[in-house]
Each structure stands twice: as C-alpha cells, then as structure tokens.
Amino acid sequence: MEATVALIAEHFNGALSPTFFELITFANKLKIVTQAKPTIVMLGEEIEEVANKATHFNGFDVIAIEVPGLASYNPETYKAVLKSFLEELKPSFVCLVQTSTGADLAPALSVKLGAACISSVQEISSESGRITFLRSVLGGKAQAVFSAMTDITVVSIQPGCFERADTGACSGNVNVSRRAYRSLRIQDLGVRPGPGCDLLLSEAKVIISAGRGIRQKQNLALLFELAAMFSRSAVGCTRPLSDSGWLNSGSQVGLSGAIVSPDLYVACGISGAQQHIAGMQGSGFVVAINTDHYAPIFNHSDVCVVCDVIEFAPELIKAIAKYRQVT
C-alpha cells in the first residue's frame, strides 16, 4: 500500500487557520524525502465548504469528517474520532502545527497510535534515508536534531518556521464522510476573545521591550525614558512581565501576545525563547542588551550589548541625546 502522510488542518468559523499554509509547505518538504502522499484531514460540523478551500493551491486530497454538533475544537471528540480514522488510514506521519490545538492533540494521538512524537519542529532534513527534525531546546540555548524509531511519527511544526509557498497545483479530491461522536466528559463552552494588542504597540516604529532581566518593576521607568527618546515608540515586554502585572497583557510580544515588526526593536534583559522570537523576528533592526553572553536573543540581533541593562540604559539615553543635539 502506498505510504500516506496525514495533515491535520485547523479551521475556525469557516476559514482555514493562517498556519494551515505553513503545514502545506512542511508537507511538500516531507513529500520530497518520503515520497509519501499527503492527505489533508479535517473535522467539523459543517465542513464541506472549508474542505473545498483546503485543497486549493496544493493539489492534495482532503478527507473531511463531518461530526454533528462539533462546532469548534473539543479535545475529547477530536482525539477519539481521529484515532479511529487514523488507525484505518495507517499514515507513516501525522503532521500538525504546534498551535494551542496542535499542542493539545499531538501527544495524545501519539499515545493512541503507538507513535513517536516530535514537537515544535523548525526544520526537516534527510541523510541517507533517515529523516531528521530540528528543534530548539533550553529556551533556544541549543538546537537538537531528532529522529523517530517507530513506524508512525507524530510531528508538530513550530508556527512561523515554514513560509507559505503556493505550488499553484490544481485541486485534489474532497471526500466528505460522517461520523457521530458525543463527547461525554468535555463540554465545549466556546471562545472568549483575548485582550488584543495595545494600539500604541502595534503602530510603534520603535519598541523598547522589557524582560525578566530588568529585575524590578521600578526599573521600567528607565525603559519608558529610553522609549521617549524616539518618536512613535512604545514599551513592550515578555510574558513573565505581563504575568506579574508589571505591564498590561496588551504589551506582551510573542506567540501568545502581539506579533510586531517595528523599524527598531530593543530587547532589554530578554533571553530570547522561541515563543518570544516568534513575535518580533520581523523587526527591521534588533538590538539586545543582556548580561549573559550566550543568551539566545543575541542570535536574532543585529547588535549585541553584553552588560547590565539597568547600568547601560542611562548611558544610552545620554548618548542618544548627544546625537539629537548634533542633528
């Protein structure tokens, strides 16, 4: 039997998730090294229309499973229906995106299928027939390359690592089937919107961003002072700072906060975990200030300043003031 790869596609309110296209890019790379045929798998209540959208631009077949009453993601229903379906399909790979849904599903599916599970994959390669997956570990301080030793592998890809690339191919077949499943132990109560990104932050040309390295709340004043040296500037932060309420959650940059792309991003006492990098990697110019020479943020910076940000910020304010006087 021909080997297959199952791509679990997410959708919401009749639209494909933006990361769906990253999954397609990954699937095309996987196809080159495995020769296996990708099949898009999706679940939902009224699924046909979005299933038809999923096959555009990639030529992959879609298997859409209509589950009455499944308005949005219900972990129990997804896991149960996918298990029975994937046991029939027998794919060599099950691929997802490490979104909140993918992170919820992937480990459970791997247990159900007796598969290896490799999460937050950033690159795929193959050497003499062995397929390997690169991922960050230890907050980005190292990268590890993994391989699976099982017949089935569940892989989730890190959002933002596989750029959308339309292949322009024609559409594949869409097959809609029906399965009934009633979740007994989890009742889905819907989604409440998040705080939304601070307007100042999303429109800023310069973002001075604070991490745990600023150590005390009162040190934030220094960063606001630095930000005031620039026009159209704002102060952003990492998750631990918004968690502790030092800045409001609308100021958080990253995967679970705002995705920003200012002309200048100054990371102050930020380690550079991948969830933070995902929110600022599109910035024009990046400066990082950190006491740790090996902080991962430095790998994503144009200029690196190895020192205590609390000592450095006043010096930088003075230095910038000189330039503003000269010009």
Add this chain to the structure above:
Amino acid sequence: MRILLCIKEVPETDAPIMLDQASRWIRDNNLHCYRMNRFDECAVEEAVLIKEKFPDSILDVVTVGPKRAEKILLRALGMGVDNATHILSEHTGYLSPFITASWIAKFASDKDYDLILTGVISEDNMQGQTGPMIAELLSMPCATSVIFERISYEERLIYVEREIESGARHCMKILLPALLTVQSGINKPRYPSLSKTLRAKKLRIPVICSDALLKVETRERPELIRHPSKSRQSLILEGTLSEKALELAAILDKKSLIK
C-alpha cells in the same frame, strides 16, 4: 479531593550551558544549577490554592529525576504540598517524555486521583508532551495551557479556560478526574515557608526506582545537539559602558533610527 502534581527539575537558563556530544544532549553535571521548572511552580501554587478552598484535599507531588532532584520536591513541600514521591532515574541524556509519562501514569494508576496538574511545558525540552501523555495513558480528559480553573466538587466538574492564540480563551467544563497543564500567569507562585521547609527536611521522601516501575522503550532520539545558528549578524560591541552606548547611538543614527 486527591491531587497529583508532576514536577521537573531543569538547568538554570540564565547561565551558560554545556552540550554533551556523546549523549547528544545537554550535559548533565553539577556545574549547572538546577531548579524547579517555572510552569510547574504555577501548577504547585494552583494546587495549594485549591487546598485552601477545599481543606480536605490531599496534595501529592512526584518527580522523575536523579538524586539531585529531591531539592525541588522539598521546595514543593515547603510551598504546602502534603506528600512527595521521587521516581529515581539516574539516566543521563535525553529522556523521552513518553517514558516519563509512562512511569508517572503507572505510579498514579492505582491511586484514584481526582485531578492531576503539570506545567504546560518544561523549560529544557520544551515539548509540552508529558502532561497530555499521562492523561492519555490513564484515559483521563485533559486540558492544556490552563489559565483559569474552578471546581464544583459536588457535581464532579471542573470549569477551565485554556489560553489559545493571541490570548483568547477556550472555555470548557470537564468531568473529574481530569488532567490540566498549567500556563504561567494563572497565579503568582509563593515562596516556600521556612517552617514547612524545615519540617520537610526531616521527612524521608519515598523513592521508587524507575526501572522497577515499568520498562519502556524510547520512540525518538536526538542525533545531534549544537549551539543555535544565527538569523542576524550579531555584532558584539566592545569597550566601556559609555563607549558601547556611544557606538550604539552612532549605529542607530547611521541607520536613521534616531529622529
């Protein structure tokens, strides 16, 4: 209510780390400073808060790790957890979350827990797999990345809000027993109390040898570990503080970033 907390020690991320090419993983040595995974601290805190609401609750904590990891069990006891168990594994190198999950599930299988809590992710391996795998192995419903919970014990229900993309919240009601993985921001973990810590130090924490618990084969392995590649030029400024500041200001000015 019986609650199990699963916690893990991780190397301190602020300090330089050493890589070990033989095991293709982070070098396990006592030069690294180890501490409790921050997301697990939130799980411990959440359990202690539940116990404040439901004083009859019994809180158990378990970790899989080397002898050294006893330190984080003491910390959890100091924060208000009742009992600790150490699943001892002197394994060095990469330990698959599936193996850890299998050991913990085996340990928990005969204990009738109403609720199991873990952190959403570990700061070293960063896969977020152990919690959902334990749930699956125990056939329990599971909610990941939980940022709010409320228990109605009479109905045997837990209401949870999962944090999803851009801070939105997915709300669900789950029948107990259940497993939750806890996201940071759900609470502010307390410092261990001195009296509780002193009391904990006198206890003998029961140790279970992981090999005696269950034999599990790993399903994936690292082929290589390396320091990360750079996505930008990473120019390092040299000199005194004020020299660095002046050089940076000059660079920003040249790029017309100062206006």
